[in-house]
Amino acid sequence: MGDSGYTLIYDPNSASKTSVSEFKTLLEKGKDDAKVDAMKKILITILNGDPLPDLLMHIIRFVMPSKNKELKKLLYHYWEVCPKLDENGKMRHEMILVCNAIQRDLQHPNEYIRGNTLRYLTKLKEPDLLETLVPNVRQCLEHRHAYVRKNAVFALHSIHKVNDHLVPDADELIYKFLYDESDSVCKRNAFVCLGDLNRDAALQYVQDNIAIIETLDPLIQLAFIEFIRRDSIANPTLKSQYTELVTEIIESSSNVVVYEAANALTVLSNSPQSILLAGSKFVDLATKEADNNVKIITLERINELHRSNPGVLQELSLEILRVLSSQDLDVRKKALEVTLQFVTSRNVEDVVKLLKKELQKSSSANEEKSAEYRQLLINAIHQLAIRFVEVAANVIDLLLDSMSDLNTTAAYEVITFVKEVVEKFPALRKSIITRLITALPAVKSGKVFRGAFWIIGEYAHEESLVQEAWRYIRASIGEVPILASEKKASEGVTSTDDSVQNGGSDHSGAKKGPVVLPDGTYATESALTAEVTNVTDDDKPPVRKQILSGDFYLGAVLSSTLVKLVLRMQRLKAQQSVLNALKAEALLIMVSILRVGESSFAAKKIDEDSADRILSYIKVLNDEEDKELIQSGFLDDTKDAFRAQIETAELKKAEEAAKDFHENAEQVDDSISFRQFDKDGGKSSSSIDDVSLASGSSLKKEDLSSRLNKILQLTGFSDPIYAEAFVKVHQYDVVLDVLLVNQTTTTLRNLSVEFATLGDLKVVDKPATANVGPHGFFKIQTTIKVTSADTGVIFGNIVYDGQHSDESTIVILNDVHVDIMDYIKPATCTESQFRKMWNEFEWENKITIKSQISTLKEYLDELMKGTNMNCLTPGAVIGEECQFLSANLYSRSSFGEDALANLCIEKQSDGPIIGHVRIRSKGQGLALSLGDRVASISRKNKAAATVKV
Structure with a gap:
């Protein structure tokens, strides 16, 4: 429908050209297959600049009569590009024969040949040729087959565009055709042409169909929308009527029409009702449409609408979350990302409730990526709690409740989030830490324990909280000293009736049997001793279990927490007796961890770092001289460092938001620049002329002298042919500009350069073959596609024919390394x-x-x-x-x-x-x-x- 396009054809071997006489022979004597090959070569030659005018008569005589379908198609390509005028600019006489052939094809009984011929006419731009064909085209408008009619409409439109005197009544003809036509594709084509030829007639047709606009075929509805979009720019006064029209079309049953209508609505009107309607239709598409790409595209459109109309689409936040029912993780991620921007203090509680349900649902689901999805949900809930203090407490309860169902990574994210909340909202600290202590028994991961202990150590500011935390820690470690109690438990477990008779020397017995106490008497069986005798790994307190499995980093963090709690009690001026008891217990636990770390009861020996840290904590607790310094180091400095970290992160976020706002905002006193009228190369960053933008000339000019630094020598100076390359790296490919110099006194015939690659590189095109004269220059360019940032090597050789036909010379090229x-x-x-x-x-x-x-x-x-x-x-x-x-x-x-x-x-x-x-x-x-x-x-x-x- 637009202006004529151009086709670039690649000629693989420019060195060997077929002469006109050879082409004539091929067309005269060859069979259909040979003629097909000859026609392809003729088309390539013409498109590369050689018009071959002498061949026209031969093609008319020997190709036109053929009934071969492929040959017929190639023939129409040839009519399109062949020279139709002589040296004086007048129509060549042979074209009368061509016209007759086209006329016969327009009356052909086969509808597909007719349709193909009509499609060719849309590319024909010579009025003298078209004049004789117009009656046949008009006849085709009434053909029984829709394929002919739909192409006849376009052909008529195209002929009118070439010369309106050829079909002066084209618009009336198409308008009448629109009302008589029943096929939807033909109607769509006719309406598109009518919109271009006669805007008033097209508008009249739209008005005539307003009553049944919802029941029309989706193709016509789409054509209406396109017409409305274009016409509303030329006639802004009609925008309100057009908005009403599109509001009716948007209720169409076709998803494609709904999408286009919603897009058109956002262009036609800025009213909140229209924006909300378009947004809700995008949400419907995102939930109904099965294709994940469509879901992501429509969610992005909602996002863009929200950016340009802030505050209008907030009530859609819960609707968007219906998209979470999709199984695709990318779609869910996009839906959460978009929803988070719509949340306000009015709807935050509803959104959190919905996310809570999703989290509970995903905890019981066995989907492949449910762990990753849970993490996305936790991140979303995290962001909402940070933004809206009113839901923070509820959110923390929810997350701490679900911690036992989460994997280590997600549970650790919960702890990271709790850290941030207790720092930002001091009023919630007491309730959060109490809640955290009650949630800890369900934790199974040492990593999560470490985060939780850090929070308790830093933010348990009240005596009651410290004592509550201490009780939990004490219970989670179990009996101390750990080593002695483990020995006792193992001896108790392995003692049997036989071992008693054998003086306790046999430890290989079964776990059942009477238990011997340390004083040598038999233990009486009771519920308590029955528990003691069967101490399995699962029965051990959680922190003790982690330490025995070799997590001494947790032991070091626990020791640090104990020190902080003791120092906190000192600062709170607790009773000396309580302080002494806590200090003694802390020292006992720390020494106990060190001792068990050296024993065979732990899965592995304690590492030096953890041992050194615990030893230093023991020294700190016994240090009475530097009390003030130790207290500030343990109780203030770490918290200050964490606060600084949060502030830095917030600052970074604020900077990004400000930068984004600054880039999109415009100053009230800025001059309006019209890019289309600005021809001075664009003085301001925004005033870039469209043509220069398309040609790339407005982009930063390359300093050509810098190319000299990037030139690689491919062959030696003494080789018969000298080659050097300039390597230019684009986003996804590498272009090699190779200059070849013939250093001999003879012509190098059929010279070609062949490249091969190592790594994730692929040679896209093979450079052309050429003849290079004595001391001649030849320049080639080849593109190499890059598919990953991997070290790539390009190597190759130059091949050319020698004096005799069976001789060929090969020059090996240097390797080119692609810089990743x-x-x-x-x-x-x-x-x-x-x-x-x-x-x-x-x-x-x-x-x-x-x-x-x-x-x-x-x-x-x-x-x-x-x-x-x-x-x-x-x-x-x-x-x-x-x-x-x-x-x-x-x-x-x-x-x-x-x-x-x-x-x-x-x-x-x-x-x-x-x-x-x-x-x-x-x-x-x-x-x-x-x-x-x-x-x-x-x-x-x-x-x-x-x-x-």
Whole structure:
């Protein structure tokens, strides 16, 4: 329907061209298959700039009479591109024969040949040729077959556009045709043409059908919507009537029509009713439509509507959450993301209730990704509680209740969320900690215990809370000393009747039988002793079980919590007797953990770090001199650090929101710039002319001299042919511009360059073959598709014919290495996402570092610059005065691959920086490629000072 397009045909071998006489011979003597091949070659030659005017008569004589369908199609392609005028600009006489053939085809009994011929006429732009064909086209409008009629309408419209004198009554003809026609496709085509030819007639047809607009075929409804959208721009006064019309069409039974009508409605009207109607229709589509892509697209449209009309769609938040019934995780994620933006204090409670139901439902579901879905729900609930203090308490109750059903990652996220809430809302602290202590018995993960103990240690500010927490901790550890009670339990379990008779020497007996007490008497059987004799792992208190299984990090955190609770009681001026009892019990528990860590009862020996930490806590509790310093260190500094961390995160969020607002906001006194009228290359960032934008000329001009630094030599200077390449990296492909120079005094015939690749690269096109004259230059370009950020190698050779036909010479090219850094970009992610990916990714590459760079911070900057990674560790952690540095780095490739790195380095007092970098990724290639970059950075030495001898 638009302007004429252009076809670019690729000629694989420009060196060997078929002559006109050879083409003539092929067309005269060949069979249909040979003629098909010849016609294809003729079309390629014409499209590449050689019109071949001498062939027209041969094609009329030898191809036109054929009944071969493929040949007939190619013939119509040929009529489209062949030269129809002679040197004087007049129509060639042979075209009369062509006209007769087209006329015969327009009267052909086969409807598909008629339809195909009519489609060809829409591409014909010569009025002299079309003039004789108009009567036949008009006849085709009344053909019995719809395929002919629908193409005849377009042909008529196209002829009118070429010269309106050929069909002066085209609009009347099509208007009449519209009323007589019954086929929906023909009606749609006719209405589209009428809208272009006669706007008033099209409007009249729309008005005539207003009463039955809802019952019309979806195709016509879509055509109406398109017409309304275009006409409302030219006639803004009709917008209100058009809005009413579209409001009726939007009730259509077709989802496609509903989507287009909702889109049109948002363009036609800014009234809240229209926006709400469009939004609710998008929500209906998102819930009804089965295709996940459609769900995501419609949810995004709702999001855009909300951005442009804030506050209008808030009542749809619960409706959008109906989309959560979808099984696809991406759709659920999008639905939650969109809903969170609509929540206000009026509807937050309803949304939380719905999310609570979903969480309970997903806890009992056995779907493949239910754990991930639970995590999404917890994150959503978390965000709502932080934003709306009125639901925070209810939300915490809900999450702590469901903690026993959650996996470790989700339960830890609950604890992380509780941390944030107790810091932000001091009024809720007491109730939250009480609730947390009652929820802890259901916890099974050491990681969750660690987070919970930290919260208790930091925020149990009242004596009653401290005592409540202490009671729980005491119960969760069980009998102390742990080692002695474990020994006693194991002896009690393994003692049997036989072992007593054998003087207790046999420990291999069964678990049943009389129990011997330490004093040598038999224990009387009771409910209590029956429990003691069968102490299994499941019966042990939860924290004790974790410590015996080897989680001594939890033991260290527990010890830290005990110290904090004792110091808190000191600060609260508790009774000395109570203080002494707590201190004694704390010391007993800590020593007990150390002792059991050295024994064979623990699954593994205690690690040095945990042992050192616990020992230091024991010293701290016994230190009476530096009370004030210890109290501020344990009770204030850690809390301040956590507060600073939360404030930094909030600041970052606020900055992002401000940046987003600033980019989308316009100042009231800004001048309005019309891009279409601005021809000075765009002085302001927003005033860029459409043409220059399309051609790319408004983009940053490339400094051509910088290309010289990127030129790679592919062959030697003494080779018969010299080659060099400029490698240009785009988003998903690499373009090689290769310059070839013939260094001999003979013509190199049929010269071709062949490329092959290693890694995730694929050669998209084969460069053309050519003849290169003596000392001649030849330039080729080839595209190589890149599918992942992996180290890629491109290698190849040049082949050309020698003096004799059976000789060929091959010149091997140098390898070209693709730099993966062009595809890796710094990115950010949350700490929990980083940890999750770190655990999931199977490829790890560990690189040992020994570098002469002077400071740790400088090395980190160098590493970030060299690997295009972003540091996720907050700046406060990276201090200059420390001799040790640990940081997490993250980046993403253009192909959506994640790359994680953990840097652990220390600066030796008199030597280089030593340590290691661990890189993890899903695929091996990315981990290895980044490892090579890290190794090359470590090898960078400072310039050695020159010493004069």
